[in-house]
Amino acid sequence: MISRTTDSTQPQDNTTEAHTNLLAWAQEQGIKLNGVKPRALPGRGLGIVATRPLQPNETILHISPSCFRTADTARPRLRKLTSSSFAGGGSSSSNTSLSSHAILAADLALDFAKPNSPRSQRNAPWTAVLPSQEDLFSCLPLAWAETGVWPDIESYLPPAARKILSRQRGEFSTDWDGVKDVLEKDGVTREAYLHAWGLVNTRSFYWHVHHPRHHHHHQHLHGDDSHHHGSTSSGREDRICLQPLADLLNHSSSSPHLCTATFTSTGFHVRTTTPLPEGSEILVRYGRHANDALLVEYGFLPSDLNPWDETPLDDAVIPLFNSQLKELLEENGFWGGYVLDAKTVCYRTQVALRLLLLWPDGPGGIARWKRWVDEGEDGGEEVQRRVDGMLVGILEKYLNETVERMVREVEGCKGGTESQRQVVAERWRQIGRLMRGTIERLACGES
Numbered sequence: 001m002i003s004r005t006t007d008s009t010q011p012q013d014n015t016t017e018a019h020t021n022l023l024a025w026a027q028e029q030g031i032k033l034n035g036v037k038p039r040a041l042p043g044r045g046l047g048i049v050a051t052r053p054l055q056p057n058e059t060i061l062h063i064s065p066s067c068f069r070t071a072d073t074a075r076p077r078l079r080k081l082t083s084s085s086f087a088g089g090g091s092s093s094s095n096t097s098l099s100s101h102a103i104l105a106a107d108l109a110l111d112f113a114k115p116n117s118p119r120s121q122r123n124a125p126w127t128a129v130l131p132s133q134e135d136l137f138s139c140l141p142l143a144w145a146e147t148g149v150w151p152d153i154e155s156y157l158p159p160a161a162r163k164i165l166s167r168q169r170g171e172f173s174t175d176w177d178g179v180k181d182v183l184e185k186d187g188v189t190r191e192a193y194l195h196a197w198g199l200v201n202t203r204s205f206y207w208h209v210h211h212p213r214h215h216h217h218h219q220h221l222h223g224d225d226s227h228h229h230g231s232t233s234s235g236r237e238d239r240i241c242l243q244p245l246a247d248l249l250n251h252s253s254s255s256p257h258l259c260t261a262t263f264t265s266t267g268f269h270v271r272t273t274t275p276l277p278e279g280s281e282i283l284v285r286y287g288r289h290a291n292d293a294l295l296v297e298y299g300f301l302p303s304d305l306n307p308w309d310e311t312p313l314d315d316a317v318i319p320l321f322n323s324q325l326k327e328l329l330e331e332n333g334f335w336g337g338y339v340l341d342a343k344t345v346c347y348r349t350q351v352a353l354r355l356l357l358l359w360p361d362g363p364g365g366i367a368r369w370k371r372w373v374d375e376g377e378d379g380g381e382e383v384q385r386r387v388d389g390m391l392v393g394i395l396e397k398y399l400n401e402t403v404e405r406m407v408r409e410v411e412g413c414k415g416g417t418e419s420q421r422q423v424v425a426e427r428w429r430q431i432g433r434l435m436r437g438t439i440e441r442l443a444c445g446e447s
């Protein structure tokens with residue numbers, strides 16, 4: 001979302017007028033803004049900023065449930081697509097039940113395709129400020145292949161990002177298969193649906209009412225991670241909603257001024273946690289996402305430090321194991337899923353590397369490893385030192401052979417656009433920094 005509001009082809013006063021309309025419309029809907037307003041922010045489209053100094057614990061945005069757009073508020077002919085009466089109706093896609101995401105996106109796509117319908121008109125001031133197809137496609141990896149440049153930029157994404165992308169692509173095509181018969185009648189193309197689908201993906205929330213007595217989660221400090229991809233509880237998928245105005249809030253992983261966002265029975269509330277000077281941006285945390293997820297799900301890469309960032313080590317670690325060792329790890333539930341974050345080398349990695357270290361000692365070594373896995377019997381600091389040394393070697397090799405090569409290759413490739421190449425290269429550099437940080441930490445003797 002880089003060009004929409006800073007684009008020189010778009011006069012600045014257009015933006016202002018759109019904002020004025022949006023605010024007037026929001027007021028009619030009963031959306032309450034208190035000391036905040038939308039504003040264009042360089043490099044991140046629109047955001048919400050403070051219009052006066054804010055105190056801690058002020059409710060700065062309130063949205064009542066009647067303003068939520070959910071699968072239940074979609075056009076009736078779309079809602080019918082999920083009902084069981086449709087199943088067995090003879091159509092090939094009849095027995096797959098559609099996700100809320102699919103329905104919400106279809107409804108939004110119809111707002112765009114039929115701008116003069118009374119339904120679309122009702123939401124016009126809100127849809128007017130949504131990112132254009134061009135803006136969204138330029139930053140959302142799922143759409144990079146659609147921009148017509150050269151699809152192959154995708155293959156330069158790091159493994160974790162590619163994995164999310166491939167799951168996302170599967171979800172999108174299932175959703176499109178489920179709605180296309182209905183949407184194509186109204187002239188909605190696959191591309192137009194992808195635009196709407198991507199908008200829902202990047203700006204929907206899990207409608208999750210917090211019951212104070214059941215809070216086994218520890219999400220009070222910095223917001224509720226209620227963004228679409230933010231929650232891990234099951235059954236959430238079908239409770240996603242779009243919320244005008246709240247969908248203008250940008251993300252931060254680690255700002256000390258993060259605002260909290262909560263659903264209660266009276267709606268959605270955004271509150272400050274610290275004092276905020278006039279003009280500062282209101283930031284919430286979408287979820288505890290690693291940067292690969294932020295890039296693929298939301299189409300941006302944070303430049304500030306993300307304490308939740310991590311990177312898989314599978315590509316670096318897995319090739320070191322022969323089939324016998326692989327089998328041993330599989331039997332014990334420790335094959336693959338190796339991860340590194342800024343503070344820790346995950347336990348699975350520790351287990352795998354210990355095996356690599358001990359198996360040259362023969363059956364005795366393997367028995368020792370097994371005791372360690374089963375009973376936590378410690379091999380002592382000496383073993384840990386050798387495991388750390390091994391990991392340093394593995395990381396250095398991966399840095400030289402993969403990370404640095406990928407940065408060079410993606411910067412020099414002809415795929416995508418310059419900004420897409422830069423974002424992919426930057427993600428690899430971040431991974432490199434995470435690994436170098438670990439090497440330094442281990443070299444200092446901290447595990």
Ligand SMILES: C[S@@+](CC[C@H](N)C(=O)[O-])C[C@H]1O[C@@H](n2cnc3c(N)ncnc32)[C@H](O)[C@@H]1O
Pocket residue numbers: 001043044045046047129130131139202203204246247248249250251252297298299300301302
């Ligand atoms: C919920 S919307 C927020 C409003 C959005 N900026 C807009 O212009 O409509 C989410 C999108 O905002 C952008 N965004 C959010 N946080 C960001 C950040 N920290 N840096 C850059 N872009 C961000 C991304 O494009 C993301 O997909």
